[in-house]
Every structure is written in structure tokens, then in C-alpha cells.
Ligand SMILES: Nc1ncnc2c1ncn2[C@@H]1O[C@H](COP(=O)(O)OP(=O)(O)OP(=O)(O)O)[C@@H](O)[C@H]1O
């Protein structure tokens with residue numbers, strides 16, 4: 341899905357990165373880069389630190405050590421200024437959608453634009469409507485979030501994440517809580533959005549069907565090893581990755597005695 | 604049937620026999636695990652060959668013995684278990700066994716730690732309320748930055764919707780005070796001074812205080828619950844990564860709303876309290892006009908403004924505490940409830956303590 345020539349530009353770079361809570365690392369030795377326009381998946385079993393790594397990338401958790409450069413700003417050394425820059429370059433879909441319950445779907449999408457104050461009322465409304473049309477929700481724009489299904493809330497949250505024209509869109513567990521059909525539909529939407537808008541998508545997921553549908557490349561994290569196990573396209577990793585990673589992608593549980601990889 | 608335990612030459616042999624069901628496990632647990640712990644770095648043999656049946660908790664007991672011995676640095680051998688049972692028991696070495704009870708409680712250091720934590724908490728709360736007040740000034744200077752919809756909604760909920768209950772409580776308290784005061788005043792033939800006392804007690808003190816307590820119960824808790832739920836559903840994180848400051852976005856409209864409505868509400872409450880104080884006076888044939896006139900004569904504008912000012916300060920403190928408590932909500936099913944409780948309790952404690960401080964301050968200033 342690397343379509344344009346410009347896609348060689350690096351938008352995310354992690355070098356010897358450690359992330360964790362209160363100075364205690366959950367993951368160390370994280371090294372990867374994400375090129376512009378890629379759909380990049382962070383995968384691995386439950387509890388391996390996917391959410392922790394993502395929280396660090398979306399500025400909610402200061403990295404413990406190393407380098408984490410997002411859209412050209414290093415979150416380790418850059419201080420508040422880097423944090424603010426990064427926030428302006430990213431959009432995030434949280435696992436449950438995290439739509440603001442007191443606002444309609446349209447108002448949710450419009451909120452950040454209102455606060456920015458660059459556009460007129462009419463412009464903001466038509467921008468928000470176009471965004472909602474991209475996720476097939478324009479008919480529901482005046483509903484409250486509570487009146488939408490879980491899948492629709494997530495799609496609305498994707499529209500909201502893209503509202504400020506971010507360079508990178510982060511999706512947290514898009515398939516969680518969705519039935520297989522909706523989940524597949526969501527994956528297709530992600531691929532479509534990535535292709536048509538040329539934006540970079542970083543997706544946290546452990547759903548194998550999703551991974552094989554959407555990922556250009558992925559990093560597989562290992563909970564027991566507290567670090568990354570492999571990086572590459574899902575196909576490559578399934579064929580020639582380390583044994584732990586192949587087992588994870590082929591959906592084989594670890595053998596009885598060992599504590600196993602991506603767990 | 605207690606287990607047979609023999610120790611010789613550094614080896615402890617624990618022989619179990621019969622049926623290891625739940626009741627029996629409970630009976631022997633402390634004894635057996637204690638023996639295993641006592642073995643220290645020595646070797647322990649658990650002989651289960653004579654066990655006729657091992658239930659689920661029986662396996663847990665065996666696992667606990669194994670864990671205890673392994674973490675103490677000893678060696679263990681289990682005899683007479685089936686392969687499946689043995690593999691289950693062997694999995695249970697992952698975590699250090701809990702320390703025996705008496706070692707983890709240090710009363711003095713616990714008290715010290717709790718006190719330090721409470722001080723930290725207090726300092727942080729004061730800082731938060733200070734920041735909220737500063738944000739208020741900013742919002743008033745830049746009205747376009749304000750979330751008007753939230754402001755109006757909270758003003759409705761904390762103001763208009765609170766009028767009936769606040770006035771009713773304040774009226775009843777006024778009645779009770781006047782009623783209880785009269786016999787005492789009668790002793791000095793001073794029952795006609797009741798309006799003076801009511802003026803002081805209600806307008807300077809109880810009107811604002813009752814209003815603030817109801818505010819803590821209604822709005823402080825609501826703020827904590829609303830913001831706490833937003834925290835749990837990651838809406839607060841969503842605001843943060845959208846570059847919208849949650850403090851400004853969520854806290855300012857709420858605190859401003861109660862800062863506007865509470866002084867007004869407190870005026871209503873004071874009036875209702877004064878009126879309630881008139882009821883016992885009816886028996887003394889005091890007319891409402893005369894009563895109100897005496898109340899009026901007993902207080903001046905400063906007393907009145909003092910009450911209003913107090914209500915204003917209380918509102919900012921309670922609003923701030925409620926919002927902070929919401930933003931501090933942890934994860935988990937009981938988290939929002941805990942934040943709500945904390946908001947109400949901390950709010951009420953804070954305003955009563957603060958009331959004492961303000962009394963001292965006004966006294967020092969001579970007003
Ligand atoms: N707030 C926290 N404070 C301390 N440790 C945490 C915190 N949140 C998570 N952890 C620890 O970090 C590790 C990784 O957790 P994380 O939530 O990142 O895993 P995950 O890969 O997202 O798992 P899942 O697929 O189940 O969501 C876990 O061992 C967990 O115990």
C-alpha cells in the first residue's frame with residue numbers, strides 16, 4: 341500500500357526506546373520506523389505492552405529512555421513544545437470511541453475545529469459532514485453518541501481523529517468488541533482511508549485477520565521478553581520470522597512448558 | 604487427622620493421607636505451610652502416595668507448599684502425584700508467597716506515611732484550586748474561550764434546581780435555632796433580641812454554610828462523577844491529545860457556574876432561614892414586618908456581603924475539589940464511586956475548616 345514516491349519520508353522513529361510507568365520500563369529496546377503513508381500495526385499478545393507503547397506515542401505517557409520522534413519532534417528530549425507539536429500532528433481513535441457524550445456526532449467532529457477558530461461556522465459544518473461521509477455516518481450526524489452502535493461510535497471517532505488533518509492517525513484496538521463482519525468492514529475502511537488520504541495509520545491490534553488485511557508492516561512485541569520480537573510485513577514474518585512470531589501469526593499456542601513469546 | 608511431619612538430617616517429610624477435601628485443607632493449611640517455611644533452605648519431601656483423593660483446594664495446598672519452599676531457597680520433592688497433578692502444582696512457582704502477617708505491619712511508619720500523603724494531597728488540592736481560580740479570571744477576560752453550553756447547564760443544575768431544597772433546609776434550621784434560643788434568652792428577659800441573633804447567625808454563617816453543604820452533595824459529587832466517567836471512557840485523554848486542555852475545558856465552566864450561582868443561592872437560603880426564625884415568634888405576637896425590621900436593624904451591609912463572599916469562596920473550593928477528584932479517577936469498576944464520595948467528604952470538610960479560618964481572618968481584619 342505504499343503508493344507515492346513521497347512515502348519514503350519517515351514520520352515515526354523509535355530508537356532504543358524504553359516505555360513504562362513511573363520510570364519502570366515495561367518494554368525496552370524498541371527500534372522501528374514508520375514511513376509516511378504506511379499502515380503500521382503494533383501487534384502482540386495480551387499484556388505485552390501495546391497500549392503502553394501507543395500511549396507513549398500519543399504523548400499521554402512520557403517515554404522512559406531512548407528516542408521517540410513523531411512527525412519530526414522527539415518526545416524524550418523535546419519537552420512541552422514537542423508534546424504540543426506532536427498533538428497537532430496526530431489524531432487518535434480510542435478503543436471505546438471516547439466520543440463526548442454531551443455532543444452530537446457532528447459536534448464531536450467539529451469540536452477541535454471550533455476551538456482552533458480558523459474556519460467559519462458553515463465551513464466547519466461542511467468539513468465535518470465530509471469527514472462523516474468518509475466513514476459512512478453522514479446520515480447519523482445529528483444523533484447523540486449513545487444512540488449509535490459500538491461500531492458506528494468507533495467510525496465516528498475515526499472521523500473525529502481525522503478532523504484536524506493529522507499526519508498520523510492512531511487506532512487503538514479497532515476490532516475490540518465488534519463482530520467479525522463489522523470488524524472486517526472496519527478494516528476495509530481503514531485501508532480505503534489510508535489509500536485515499538495518504539495519511540499514516542498506526543493500528544494497535546492482536547486480531548490476526550485485521551493484521552493480514554491492513555498492515556503494510558508490523559512490529560510484534562513480546563511480553564515475556566519485554567521487547568520487540570520482530571518487524572516486517574505480516575507475510576514475511578509468517579514465512580520467515582522468529583519461531584515465536586510465526587506461532588503468534590499462525591495462531592498456535594506456545595508449547596506446554598515454555599512461557600512463550602507474544603504473551 | 605493431622606498430617607504426619609518428621610524432620611531428620613535437614614529433610615522435612617510431610618506425609619499426607621486420606622482425603623484432602625476443602626474442610627481438611629482449611630484445617631491443615633497453616634500448619635503444613637508453616638512447617639514448609641520453617642524448613643528454610645533445607646529439603647522438603649511431600650509424600651502424597653497415601654492420599655486417596657485430591658480436590659481443587661488440595662492441589663492449591665500442594666502448590667503453596669511448593670511455592671513456599673522454592674522461594675525460601677529450599678528443594679522439594681513430591682511423591683505420589685499423577686503427571687497432570689504434578690504439572691499443575693509445578694506451575695505455581697511464579698510468584699513469591701505472601702509474607703507471614705505480623706511482618707508487614709509497622710504502625711508508626713504507617714501513620715507517618717499516611718500523614719505525609721495527606722499533606723501532599725492537601726498541597727496538591729490547594730494548587731489545583733488556585734489554578735482553577737486563575738483560569739476563571741482568564742475565562743472572564745476571554746469570554747469566547749468559554750464553553751457556554753456547559754456553563755449554562757451547570758448553572759441550571761447547581762442554581763435553579765437547588766433552590767427548593769436549599770431554602771427548605773435553611774428555613775428549618777432557622778426555625779430550630781430561633782425555637783431553641785428563646786428559652787435561653789427568656790431567662791434574661793431578652794427574647795425580643797431573637798431577630799438580632801437570627802440576623803447574625805443565618806446571614807453571616809448558616810445561610811452560606813448550608814448552601815455550600817448542599818452544593819457539595821449535589822454539584823461537587825456530580826462534577827466528580829461526570830469528569831470521572833469521562834476519565835474512565837478516555838474522553839479526558841481524547842481532549843488532551845486533541846490539544847484541548849481538560850482543566851480549562853471541563854473545570855473552568857463548572858467552577859465558574861457554581862461561583863455565579865452559589866452566592867445568589869446563599870441569599871435565598873439566608874432569607875428562608877430568617878423567615879424560618881420568625882415562625883416561633885408568631886407565638887410571641889411579633890408581626891413579620893416588625894421581625895424583619897429588627898433583623899434589618901441588627902446587621903449592616905458588611906455582614907451581608909461577608910455571607911455572600913463566603914458563599915463565593917465555598918463555591919470555588921467545592922467546585923475545584925469535585926473536578927479534581929473526577930480528574931484523579933483511577934481505573935476499575937469502583938473508581939467513579941470512590942471519586943464521588945471523596946469529592947463530597949473532602950468538600951464538606953474543606954468548607955467547614957475554611958469557615959473557621961475565614962472567621963479568624965474577618966476578626967483580624969476587624970469586620
Ligand atoms: N497504569 C499502569 N501502571 C503500571 N503498570 C501498568 C499500567 N498499565 C499497564 N501496566 C503494565 O504494563 C504491561 C503492559 O500492559 P499494556 O496494557 O500495555 O498491554 P497490552 O499489550 O495493551 O495488553 P492488551 O492486549 O490486554 O490490551 C502489563 O504488564 C501491565 O501490568
Ligand SMILES: [Mg+2]
Nearest residue numbers: 387390391392
Ligand atoms: Mg491494551
